[in-house]
Amino acid sequence: MEQLKAVEKAFPISNNYPDFSRGDTVTIHYKIVEGNKERIQQFKGVVIQRKGSGHNATFTVRKMSGNIGVERIFPLSSPFIEKIEINKKGHVRRARIFYLRNLTGKKARIQEKRI
Numbered sequence: 010m011e012q013l014k015a016v017e018k019a020f021p022i023s024n025n026y027p028d029f030s031r032g033d034t035v036t037i038h039y040k041i042v043e044g045n046k047e048r049i050q051q052f053k054g055v056v057i058q059r060k061g062s063g064h065n066a067t068f069t070v071r072k073m074s075g076n077i078g079v080e081r082i083f084p085l086s087s088p089f090i091e092k093i094e095i096n097k098k099g100h101v102r103r104a105r106i107f108y109l110r111n112l113t114g115k116k117a118r119i120q121e122k123r124i
Contacts, residue, residue: 032099
């Protein structure tokens with residue numbers, strides 16, 4: 010464990026993403042490599058959890074594609090993430106909002122945080 014901590018200190022994470030948390034609606038601009046071509050794909054959805062710290066930090070984003078729910082886990086230290094935009098700040102009481110998986114329609118909306 011000491012060696013892992015030493016490596017993490019030697020190579021700090023240098024990303025300048027906005028401060029987002031669970032319940033926020035975000036758009037992730039993600040690099041996709043297809044053969045020798047590279048393009049940026051957008052994934053817009055609700056952050057249902059943040060997990061880990063340092064190089065192991067990840068966050069899960071859920072979106073509805075038609076009537077099917079799609080979840081994707083992104084490592085926060087990934088070099089493929091171009092940028093992260095916050096569309097809406099959400100007000101939730103739980104750290105992991107997995108209950109969204111069972112809700113559909115208007116019940117699946119998250120209340121917007123007033124600033």
